[in-house]
Amino acid sequence: MITPSPRDRFALARYVVCALLLATAPAKAEDKIDPETERKAFQAFFFAKFPKVAKEEFGNGPYAVNESMRKQWKEMMEFPPYEFALDEGHAEWDKPFANGRRYADCFDNKGQGVRQTYPRFIAATGQVETLEGAINRCRVENGEKPLDPMTGLMASLAAVMSESSQGKPFAIVIPDDPRALAAYERGEEFFYSRKGQLGVSCASCHMSPAGERMRGDILAPALGIMAAMPIYRSDWGSMGTSIRRLSTCSFMTRAQPLKADDEDYRDLEYFLSYMSNGIPIVGPGTRP
């Protein structure tokens, strides 16, 4: 009888481990999502679809991809309907909290020119935080009540932060943390999942049909779709933040909108903003 010596057995074990590694490595590489590769493909799709639209323009949504809408827009921009929101936002931004601290104390660079880095993955919570979430956290940490994240004063503050970030390209970071990658992937899942009684996904309306007319609207391309937030919409008659827009789109598909601060919406915004890395902020925006 030949029994392998301990040495041989060790060699055998090594061989088995190597074989296993070789067998599983390529499969793993295939399964693992790579956001950067996905972002390049995503952007290439839109650059090919709209060869005449400059990269810097994508944040202007319908106006970037439709000539007649663009004329209308130029007229509207003579008296931008978000001006009142900027006025209100600046007054609020400069006003100290009861404890003497200010919004500026809660943000990098005193909150100037940082909008393009939101949403962010926060290691301490293991979750994604949106710009509006950061504003509300700032308030709560300073003893103030949180604001309605959809509209009103929150939209005005977001407008101020966007204004100081105009021209800065989206620079969303996915840190080397499996929870951050998982958040990105959940956002991606949301974007591509068919939902609501109509059984359509965000992608169903904002990928291939971008630029086409849906009822009175021209569908915005998914690329840069967060860059103009917050927006004044004539059909709302008021300002709305990103989350107001996402809930409205959920509602359109006859899906019951989630809570405004639901983690799924935050992850969705994380994914969408990451896909727009390199597209400059143009907000606040105005829409028909």
Add this chain to the structure above:
Amino acid sequence: MIRSILLAAGLALLSLPAVAATQAEAEAALAAAQTAEADALAAKAAWTTTEADLTKAQKALAAGQWDQAKAAADEALTLAKRSVEQANEQKTSWRNAVFR
């Protein structure tokens, strides 16, 4: 003659249960629909139309309109189940839609 009378009577009998729902039936239908919708909400898969049918059923029940209440509740149950099925199906099939 007799045959056709019997036939008519039979048809009438067959269609009877659909017309007259009792309060208990309407309440049971609503409870079943609410349970299904709770599942849909928990899965973040609920539809606005299900919620609308549930509201309709509750209002009809409060007004003592058992038939309308049961009909709306049954519709809500169907929608709630379909919404959960959709979410389950999408858990894997969304990947096929990813643009690469």
